[in-house]
Amino acid sequence: MNKPVDLPLDALAHDDEDHNTSGNPSFMDVLDARLSRRSVLRGGVGSAASVVLGGLSLSACGGGDDDPAPAAPSGPAPITSLAFAAVAKNTLDVVTVPTGYAATPIYALGDPLTAATPAFANDGSDTDYDNRAGDHHDGMEYFGLNAAGTARDPQGSTRGLLAMNHEALTDNFLHVTGSSARPRPASESDKEIPAHGVSVVEVRKTGTQWAYVQNSAYNRRVTPLTPVELAGVARGNALTRTLYSPAGTGARGTINNCGTGYTPWGSFLTGEENWAGYFTRGAADNAARTGVDAKSVAALNRYGRAQGAASRHGWETSGADDKYRRWDISRSGASAEGTDDYRHELNTYGYIVEMDPYDRAAAVKKRTSLGRFAHESAAFGPPTVGRPLAVYMGDDSVGEYIYKYVSTANWDAADATAANRIATGDKYLDAGRLYVARFNADGTGTWIELTITDPLISGYASYAFADQGDVVINARLAADAVGATRMDRPEWCAVNPVNGEIYYTLTNNSSRKLAPAAGQFGLDAANPRSYSDSRGAAAPGSPGNVNGHIIRMREAGGLSNAATFAWDVYLFGAQAARDAANTTLTDTEYAARVNLSNLTADQDFSSPDGLWFSQNTRLLYVQTDDGSYTDATNCMMLIGVPGSVGDGVRTTLSYPVAGGANVNVDTFVGARPSATTLKRFLVGPVDCELTGCTETPDGTTVFANIQHPGETISAANVPIPANYRSHWPGSVGYGAGGATARPRSATVAITKNDGGRIGS
Ligand code: FEO
Ligand code: CA
Ligand code: CA
Numbered sequence: 001m002n003k004p005v006d007l008p009l010d011a012l013a014h015d016d017e018d019h020n021t022s023g024n025p026s027f028m029d030v031l032d033a034r035l036s037r038r039s040v041l042r043g044g045v046g047s048a049a050s051v052v053l054g055g056l057s058l059s060a061c062g063g064g065d066d067d068p069a070p071a072a073p074s075g076p077a078p079i080t081s082l083a084f085a086a087v088a089k090n091t092l093d094v095v096t097v098p099t100g101y102a103a104t105p106i107y108a109l110g111d112p113l114t115a116a117t118p119a120f121a122n123d124g125s126d127t128d129y130d131n132r133a134g135d136h137h138d139g140m141e142y143f144g145l146n147a148a149g150t151a152r153d154p155q156g157s158t159r160g161l162l163a164m165n166h167e168a169l170t171d172n173f174l175h176v177t178g179s180s181a182r183p184r185p186a187s188e189s190d191k192e193i194p195a196h197g198v199s200v201v202e203v204r205k206t207g208t209q210w211a212y213v214q215n216s217a218y219n220r221r222v223t224p225l226t227p228v229e230l231a232g233v234a235r236g237n238a239l240t241r242t243l244y245s246p247a248g249t250g251a252r253g254t255i256n257n258c259g260t261g262y263t264p265w266g267s268f269l270t271g272e273e274n275w276a277g278y279f280t281r282g283a284a285d286n287a288a289r290t291g292v293d294a295k296s297v298a299a300l301n302r303y304g305r306a307q308g309a310a311s312r313h314g315w316e317t318s319g320a321d322d323k324y325r326r327w328d329i330s331r332s333g334a335s336a337e338g339t340d341d342y343r344h345e346l347n348t349y350g351y352i353v354e355m356d357p358y359d360r361a362a363a364v365k366k367r368t369s370l371g372r373f374a375h376e377s378a379a380f381g382p383p384t385v386g387r388p389l390a391v392y393m394g395d396d397s398v399g400e401y402i403y404k405y406v407s408t409a410n411w412d413a414a415d416a417t418a419a420n421r422i423a424t425g426d427k428y429l430d431a432g433r434l435y436v437a438r439f440n441a442d443g444t445g446t447w448i449e450l451t452i453t454d455p456l457i458s459g460y461a462s463y464a465f466a467d468q469g470d471v472v473i474n475a476r477l478a479a480d481a482v483g484a485t486r487m488d489r490p491e492w493c494a495v496n497p498v499n500g501e502i503y504y505t506l507t508n509n510s511s512r513k514l515a516p517a518a519g520q521f522g523l524d525a526a527n528p529r530s531y532s533d534s535r536g537a538a539a540p541g542s543p544g545n546v547n548g549h550i551i552r553m554r555e556a557g558g559l560s561n562a563a564t565f566a567w568d569v570y571l572f573g574a575q576a577a578r579d580a581a582n583t584t585l586t587d588t589e590y591a592a593r594v595n596l597s598n599l600t601a602d603q604d605f606s607s608p609d610g611l612w613f614s615q616n617t618r619l620l621y622v623q624t625d626d627g628s629y630t631d632a633t634n635c636m637m638l639i640g641v642p643g644s645v646g647d648g649v650r651t652t653l654s655y656p657v658a659g660g661a662n663v664n665v666d667t668f669v670g671a672r673p674s675a676t677t678l679k680r681f682l683v684g685p686v687d688c689e690l691t692g693c694t695e696t697p698d699g700t701t702v703f704a705n706i707q708h709p710g711e712t713i714s715a716a717n718v719p720i721p722a723n724y725r726s727h728w729p730g731s732v733g734y735g736a737g738g739a740t741a742r743p744r745s746a747t748v749a750i751t752k753n754d755g756g757r758i759g760s
Pocket of ligand 2: 534536575579628629
């Protein structure tokens, strides 16, 4: 859903939820942090002369700010100057790409995935979503096949698999006359539930045209009802025992899958994001948990399920069948363990989930050791033989944290082609350490381990952690306990293959304030902006970080297990010039406090979300999910040629305070982009967000997802096509419906007319 800003907290969309009341440090209380950058995390490689500093175990080897970046990988030459003509902002109901490029829909909501499944009628009558593309295409990865389609070929560029997330629903369009009120008819819930999850679909290129393969044996759906395993440190934990899995080792399915990841061994990772909202909890459930499960109330509140919380779609109202009942997490059973109800069901969601896209029979595993929160993407640092692997992750809610997982096992290059990819995942993703980031005011940062052995965690007053499984299940509470930095909604992260630097989108935060009230956030060096914006001629809204920013980090010594990092801000989102109606700032102030990256009309954007590096061209793709600049433009995708941490300047933002001295916040602004290092590449149709990006290994096709075009629709308007805000992709000839079609989330294949690499 497009993200609103300038709304009171209680009016925010589901994925803007703020449950972080930890009081963790903001700007003024991180000034003391000046940890040595010459440090690696204990437990990593060849540590020597360990010292204890500020509660962290460090060792005195490794690199620092002045250490060389890792060597650039071999392969095709990076593109260092963007040659295409930037796409202008627009509100057209089409996908706009530069002259010389084409963006063609190839796989949309409802497309059949077996030979026997009927074509999608797109009139609300369709069923059987277990065998169709789900809704709200999101994160996506490409997995190459050989020409015969019989085996994995990491370089296969004409035949492959797309594994993609189906995050959520435009539910009204799934039904003939829109969604019914509660209690929800089972027939509607039975369509909506399997329209979530993941699909794997084969795609092939014939001549210059891509198409999906309806009868491919690889095609597969994983839905919220597919049996999955809990793996890692929380497997079998007391907090994961349910009526469905009394041993706490299994769970059903995955939901609200947003960002993705591609492992160095060729499997697919999917992140569970706003899963909590699908569950309801009774109005008197706190009392019901007294005695047997009292401490869970703090955890449920922290993860957004206070007692009385309503579920997003009301599936629990569809009947007594267990597949509906499980969406009510109230304690109803008499057991002490929770094996006779679904009081622990919420603890089986919120993970990075691993699948083998090439093997329909392989187990789907929730990798609990990577922590439980509102996951977006999972991006690996460059694998180095003999070193641990690092996986970077963000928690997308207001004021949440940035995380890193470091494997216990050191990387073995032979595992890149291991036959059993899920067993390889067991090796690297089940045993390791989880860290959370603290951003210091001096441009450094610290990775703080989340471990039950830390007295700040084992002795945390707000929640009594029982064991390490409890720590990863309740990672947010553990991160609160150790004083992590509350960020402006971490969305995707991506790792620059050229130098190993890690980029995170911080999409926006309407609660970032100069003078924060309870539940709001003050300014700090890494989250330094608060300003007002208007929508065209409308009055300016209340201040916040309206347009978001993209932060980047460089590990000390370029090491996956570094204890510290350096950071700066790659780009600050902004419109190029303030709206005339926005009289809260002068043009000079706008340039000094808002458009810090000096974006031009060819580059300006708001609410960065999807983020992905091409392994071929090494270009950075930035996708937006915006509700602030949509008066001027639909959501978009930009391409950047990034520099590196420290290529810009330390900058002081000076905020006037009525009747007092200015409040000054120092931050680190990356080098301003030039006209050939950042350009708008694509603008999507009405009401969509751009999300999910992947490529063929030869760099000549980029796949991107158009999520929820025309999502603003009421049930009353569903019978009236004239009221649809979008008719894409039917309007461009894809599928049924033509110019009056119901809009559908869809994947587009982007190619260059001359067959060249995208961005060249
Ligand atoms: Fe599903 Fe945070 O985007
Ligand atoms: Ca505006
Ligand atoms: Ca997203």
